[in-house]
Ligand code: HPA
């Protein structure tokens with residue numbers, strides 16, 4: 001039997017499937033610039049991170065009510081469970097909703113409802129990580145943190161995502177310091193399109209516990225040595241890397257190189273509705289493209305549980321669950 005998976009890098013807004021986009025547009029009477037499902041589907045060709053982010057943010061216009069967020073998260077938990085996921089730490093982007101006039105309370109109550117039910121309904125334990133939009137002002141990220149603290153919400157951590165190049169971790173030192181003082185876990189996207197220097201900054205200036213993506217660490221041997229030495233988890237997203245042209249093909253993905261270097265690598269889906277699938281699809285892609293073996297999959301599964309923020313008791317349960 002194989003060890004179940006923890007998914008540690010998944011943006012809930014990135015699990016918004018085209019069918020649900022159209023259904024929510026109708027329910028909320030939101031006008032979309034797409035003729036039909038085929039027209040919408042034809043837009044899912046990306047040349048880089050920004051070309052994806054443009055569609056990702058545009059499609060969020062259909063997410064308006066608490067019920068929308070609950071439906072979105074429930075659909076993900078059901079699909080993740082079918083993919084073998086038993087623990088999920090999911091990102092959401094508060095600013096992407098508050099700037100459109102959707103109250104943070106509605107977002108959190110909707111996600112919270114799904115999160116509370118997911119262990120009983122799907123066997124998936126879950127936690128929420130609020131991710132800062134790094135291309136927006138640092139002061140706005142600070143206000144978001146203040147509101148999360150004021151609302152006293154069940155958020156486990158703070159993350160950092162969106163357009164990486166030109167928005168280094170150094171821009172957010174203060175907000176991450178305050179998040180840690182409030183007892184939040186911290187993680188950051190770094191080394192996806194940005195240089196290895198951004199990974200150093202995320203570790204040294206933000207004090208993060210995991211790096212999201214991190215594939216560009218391989219350009220810097222001293223950085224690899226540090227990440228191996230400290231066993232800093234890297235939440236790698238293979239299908240995302242191919243679709244956003246971080247790597248050319250799955251056959252050229254550096255996942256095995258990273259594993260062989262002794263890095264604590266995990267496999268995740270990032271934005272499954274946009275990049276060709278869920279975590280099981282990522283493993284299928286790795287098997288087909290890289291010849292990933294059952295032994296390697298088992299290492300990756302155990303890594304995902306080790307790298308999670310689940311309780312020690314839950315980790316033991318998951319590791320012994322196989
Ligand atoms: O892969 C990503 N990178 C940066 N920002 C994101 N927001 C959703 N997915 C991503």
Ligand SMILES: [Zn+2]
Pocket residue numbers: 009010011161189212270
């Ligand atoms: Zn991501």
